[in-house]
Amino acid sequence: MSAEAFRWGVLGWGKIARTQLWPAMQAAGHQVVAVGSRTPGGAIAELPGITATTYKDVLANPAIDGIYIATPNHLHVPLTVAALQAGKPVLCEKPMALSLDEMEQVQAAADASGCYVQEAFMVAHHPQWQALRTSVAAELGLLRLMQVAFSYDNRDPANIRNAFAQGGGGLWDIGCYAVWVGQWCMGREPDTVRASATVHADWGTDIHCQGELLWHGVDAPTVLQFSVSTQRARHQSVTLVGDSAWAEVVVPFNPLPETVVRLRNPGAIADDAVQTLRFGPVNQYSEMVKTFAQAVREGRAADLSQSRAITRTLVRLRESAGMCGSA
Numbered sequence: 001m002s003a004e005a006f007r008w009g010v011l012g013w014g015k016i017a018r019t020q021l022w023p024a025m026q027a028a029g030h031q032v033v034a035v036g037s038r039t040p041g042g043a044i045a046e047l048p049g050i051t052a053t054t055y056k057d058v059l060a061n062p063a064i065d066g067i068y069i070a071t072p073n074h075l076h077v078p079l080t081v082a083a084l085q086a087g088k089p090v091l092c093e094k095p096m097a098l099s100l101d102e103m104e105q106v107q108a109a110a111d112a113s114g115c116y117v118q119e120a121f122m123v124a125h126h127p128q129w130q131a132l133r134t135s136v137a138a139e140l141g142l143l144r145l146m147q148v149a150f151s152y153d154n155r156d157p158a159n160i161r162n163a164f165a166q167g168g169g170g171l172w173d174i175g176c177y178a179v180w181v182g183q184w185c186m187g188r189e190p191d192t193v194r195a196s197a198t199v200h201a202d203w204g205t206d207i208h209c210q211g212e213l214l215w216h217g218v219d220a221p222t223v224l225q226f227s228v229s230t231q232r233a234r235h236q237s238v239t240l241v242g243d244s245a246w247a248e249v250v251v252p253f254n255p256l257p258e259t260v261v262r263l264r265n266p267g268a269i270a271d272d273a274v275q276t277l278r279f280g281p282v283n284q285y286s287e288m289v290k291t292f293a294q295a296v297r298e299g300r301a302a303d304l305s306q307s308r309a310i311t312r313t314l315v316r317l318r319e320s321a322g323m324c325g326s327a
């Protein structure tokens with residue numbers, strides 16, 4: 001391990017932290033030095049080279065360069081604010097905030113501390129999405145339609161995704177990726193949104209949510225249609241249709257190390273007209289933590305404009321679907 005390895009403190013040693021971020025940090029040459037837990041004993045205490053402690057003690061640890069937050073959604077902002085107040089830069093899991101008021105709390109804490117803070121949209125660090133904005137966008141022409149589907153099947157009442165008070169529900173959990181796609185491709189918030197949802201009778205969380213984001217254009221609008229579900233076959237797909245061609249992002253959000261985008265030429269439906277763009281091997285989580293560490297080392301100012309736009313759109317979608325209030 002290099003003497004200059006970026007040193008992480010992690011709050012919330014759950015599935016994503018253990019199975020994706022920890023390996024990604026190691027692959028980036030970084031070090032996890034402390035893990036915070038509500039119950040710091042047990043398996044966490046056995047982790048090699050890692051101090052298992054409380055959330056509070058992680059934030060007070062002077063040997064930490066940045067905090068990664070991977071708790072249930074309702075704790076993202078309280079912990080982000082506490083970390084910033086402790087003078088620690090923060091990489092916070094998506095969705096960073098559950099309201100615009102919460103987003104402003106993060107902004108105020110970032111302004112007061114001068115510390116860098118970023119929402120962990122790992123997809124932004126995958127070259128397939130970089131290409132979508134450059135080479136693929138050039139082939140597509142004017143983007144007219146985006147279709148985003150994302151689903152899994154999780155009926156465990158104890159899972160954080162099924163707990164309303166913890167910011168659960170499909171729209172917060174994976175609908176944020178559909179909104180991210182629109183924000184990424186269009187570079188601005190939609191002009192109008194609408195959504196509908198099926199809410200679980202006991203949990204109060206949306207188990208199916210679908211809707212439409214619309215950007216006004218000179219001659220016609222650009223539309224994003226999405227459908228997300230927490231009780232459907234595991235699936236993810238993104239299709240982008242432009243004036244000149246269309247593209248299929250085969251595994252848009254959780255790609256294997258090597259993945260492809262299929263680009264279909266004007267007027268062509270047959271497979272022999274498909275261009276296949278290949279990407280990887282790449283670990284988007286590793287790329288994300290490297291970018292974060294670089295921003296911290298450069299002393300870059302936090303820019304929450306994209307995260308604020310995504311939160312605002314998610315809040316508007318929730319209101320449209322009649323899902324007022326959140327955790």
Ligand SMILES: NC(=O)c1ccc[n+]([C@@H]2O[C@H](COP(=O)([O-])OP(=O)(O)OC[C@H]3O[C@@H](n4cnc5c(N)ncnc54)[C@H](OP(=O)(O)O)[C@@H]3O)[C@@H](O)[C@H]2O)c1
Binds near residue numbers: 012039070072160
């Ligand atoms: N970017 C991605 O690819 C991706 C993928 C999956 C999830 N996520 C995000 O990552 C976050 C965590 O997801 P996960 O699947 O890792 O969840 P998880 O396995 O349930 O882990 C959450 C962790 O939070 C801690 N925690 C603190 N207060 C808690 C409370 N009141 N109830 C339950 N747990 C609490 C727990 O650790 P202690 O008990 O030790 O404190 C737990 O291990 C979520 O915000 C989710 O949206 C992102």
